[in-house]
Amino acid sequence: xxxxxxxxxxxxxxxxxxxxxxxxxxxxxxxxxxxxxxxxxxxxxxxxxxxxxxxxxxxxxxxxxxxxxxxxxxxxxxxxxxxxxxxxxxxxxxxxxxxxxxxxxxxxxxxxxxxxxxxxxxxxxxxxxxxxxxxxxxxxxxxxxxxxxxxxxxxxxxxxxxxxxxxxxxxxxxxxxxxxxxxxxxxxxxxxxxxxxxxxxxxxxxxxxxxxx
Amino acid sequence: xxxxxxxxxxxxxxxxxxxxxxxxxxxxxxxxxxxxxxxxxxxxxxxxxxxxxxxxxxxxxxxxxxxxxxxxxxxxxxxxxxxxxxxxxxxxxxxxxxxxxxxxxxxxxxxxxxxxxxxxxxxxxxxxxxxxxxxxxxxxxxxxxxxxxxxxxxxxxxxxxxxxxxxxxxxxxxxxxxxxxxxxxxxxxxxxxxxxxxxxxxxxxxxxxxxxx
Numbered sequence: 001x002x003x004x005x006x007x008x009x010x011x012x013x014x015x016x017x018x019x020x021x022x023x024x025x026x027x028x029x030x031x032x033x034x035x036x037x038x039x040x041x042x043x044x045x046x047x048x049x050x051x052x053x054x055x056x057x058x059x060x061x062x063x064x065x066x067x068x069x070x071x072x073x074x075x076x077x078x079x080x081x082x083x084x085x086x087x088x089x090x091x092x093x094x095x096x097x098x099x100x101x102x103x104x105x106x107x108x109x110x111x112x113x114x115x116x117x118x119x120x121x122x123x124x125x126x127x128x129x130x131x132x133x134x135x136x137x138x139x140x141x142x143x144x145x146x147x148x149x150x151x152x153x154x155x156x157x158x159x160x161x162x163x164x165x166x167x168x169x170x171x172x173x174x175x176x177x178x179x180x181x182x183x184x185x186x187x188x189x190x191x192x193x194x195x196x197x198x199x200x201x202x203x204x205x206x207x208x209x210x211x212x213x
Numbered sequence: 214x215x216x217x218x219x220x221x222x223x224x225x226x227x228x229x230x231x232x233x234x235x236x237x238x239x240x241x242x243x244x245x246x247x248x249x250x251x252x253x254x255x256x257x258x259x260x261x262x263x264x265x266x267x268x269x270x271x272x273x274x275x276x277x278x279x280x281x282x283x284x285x286x287x288x289x290x291x292x293x294x295x296x297x298x299x300x301x302x303x304x305x306x307x308x309x310x311x312x313x314x315x316x317x318x319x320x321x322x323x324x325x326x327x328x329x330x331x332x333x334x335x336x337x338x339x340x341x342x343x344x345x346x347x348x349x350x351x352x353x354x355x356x357x358x359x360x361x362x363x364x365x366x367x368x369x370x371x372x373x374x375x376x377x378x379x380x381x382x383x384x385x386x387x388x389x390x391x392x393x394x395x396x397x398x399x400x401x402x403x404x405x406x407x408x409x410x411x412x413x414x415x416x417x418x419x420x421x422x423x424x425x426x
Contacts, residue, residue: 010377012361103377105361110338112351118338121355125323125331138325141362142334142355148225148318149354150361150378164223164316165363 010103011210012151013096014141014170017108017124019157019177021093021131022083024074028052031082032073039063044178050158055179075114081123085131088197093132096206106140107149107156153209159188171209223316224423225364226309227354227383230321230337232370232390234306234344235296237287241265244295245286252276257391263371268392288327294336298344301410306345309419319353320362320369366422372401384422 018024025044032041040059042052049055056070063069073079097104106128111120121142128136141149146156147163151170154161157177161168174180174190185193194205231237238257245254253276255268262268269283276282286292310317319341324333334355341349354362359369360376364383367374370390374381387393387403398406407418 012377105358110350110353112347115342115347116339118335118342118350121338122331122335125334126329129328129331134325134328137323137331138357140323140355140357143353144351145318145354148363150363150382164225169363 008101008213010101011206011213012153013102013104013206014107014146014149014151014154014156015093015096015104016146016154016156016158016175017106017127018080018083019086019179020155020175021086021089021106022080022127023086024083025178027079027083028073031076031079032070035073035076036069039066039069047177047179048182050179071114074120075111075117077119078123080120081126081130083127086197090131092197092202093136096202099206102206102210104139105149105151106136107146107151107154108140108142109144109146110142112144152213153206155194159183159190161189173205221314221426223314224419224426225366226315226317226419227320227359227362227364227367227369228306228309228317229359229367229369229371229388230319230340231293231296232299232392233368233388234299234302234319235293235340236299237296238391240292240296241286244289244292245283248286248289249282252279252282260390260392261395263392284327287333288324288330290332291336293333294339294343296340299410303344305410305415306349309415312419315419315423317352318362318364319349320359320364320367321353321355322357322359323355325357365426366419368407372396372403374402386418 015021042055047055053067053070056066059066093104096102108124111117125137125140128140145163146154146161147165147169153171153173155173155175157175157180159180161172168189172190174188174193176193176195194202253272260268266280266283269279272279306317309315321337324330338350338353341353358376359367359374360378360382366384366386368386368388370388370393372393374385381402385403387401387406389406389408407415
């Protein structure tokens with residue numbers, strides 16, 4: 001095959017699930033308030049930390065078991081499966097996946113704090129099947145360490161991506177979520193932000209990184 | 214940091230779970246015979262194909278629903294969690310993980326054939342927690358496409374590893390299982406075989422590939 005004929009390596013987009021495709025933050029607040037109507041809560045505008053428990057610590061004096069209550073919300077079976085999709089996310093995922101020479105994988109972390117709590121992962125596959133179809137279940141990669149995954153860009157709401165591969169083997173794009181909205185990018189591992197799936201900016205972003213490959 | 218001082222990149226070992234750490238084959242046969250005592254079955258010595266259904270097709274004339282029965286065994290909740298560890302596998306995994314400059318990840322595929330069947334993944338995390346501990350749950354990577362995972366060697370019983378990254382981004386070591394025992398390595402993607410975890414050959418193998426890195 002001549003050089004001109006050689007097909008270039010596909011551009012691989014890794015999409016985080018919670019807060020990128022699935023509305024974890026909105027669902028969390030709704031479920032927390034339903035489950036604990038008499039407890040204090042953190043409105044979305046006041047979220048500041050990636051881990052919810054870090055934001056609920058301020059209530060510990062008035063409500064000593066607030067952290068276990070806060071954790072129980074997302075550890076309750078059904079929580080992950082019930083998350084509504086983020087506006088425009090599913091259409092964007094399908095569009096990216098349909099681009100020439102682009103491959104999309106969903107890249108998500110399991111809960112690992114509480115022994116015996118592993119249903120979250122099953123529900124994420126059920127969520128994927130329900131909202132995107134069985135073909136997409138084959139594109140889910142579940143890993144605590146996302147640096148172990150081959151990819152060109154990772155779109156993820158977590159401010160700092162950490163893992164065994166250093167430097168990061170992909171460009172990290174910070175998807176804006178209520179907990180990271182206030183952050184300067186220099187306090188993150190991200191190269192830039194993606195604010196939403198609806199204003200057309202993801203197309204510009206994907207094109208830009210495909211050219212940089 | 215001087216060149217002499219620079220720490221070399223860790224050597225990454227990816228271990229498949231079914232038929233490498235967990236005795237899928239033995240457990241399958243036991244569960245099949247318990248569930249369908251009047252059906253014909255394939256003894257371990259007669260296994261020839263990676264997919265069990267390919268070996269049970271020969272019974273279709275005498276038992277028309279044999280394939281759905283065969284599939285139902287591993288699709289029944291509890292099957293994956295109940296697998297006994299393969300002899301020496303857990304000790305070897307811990308030993309490999311304890312080697313200097315070596316990192317171990319468990320790399321396993323979800324069932325993706327039957328809509329709604331996703332409990333297998335939850336049970337694999339439960340299995341890992343039970344037999345290796347919570348720290349190892351953080352080292353599980355669940356993916357249909359193992360080529361998407363960074364690693365130096367993958368120890369896997371599947372004869373042909375396929376995925377979006379070509380050529381394979383790691384050396385594939387074929388772990389011997391009843392379904393692949395008869396295969397010439399030229400019919401596989403593997404560089405060599407590992408027959409068991411008990412005769413000391415894994416140490417030689419890991420040392421060899423660490424030197425080749």
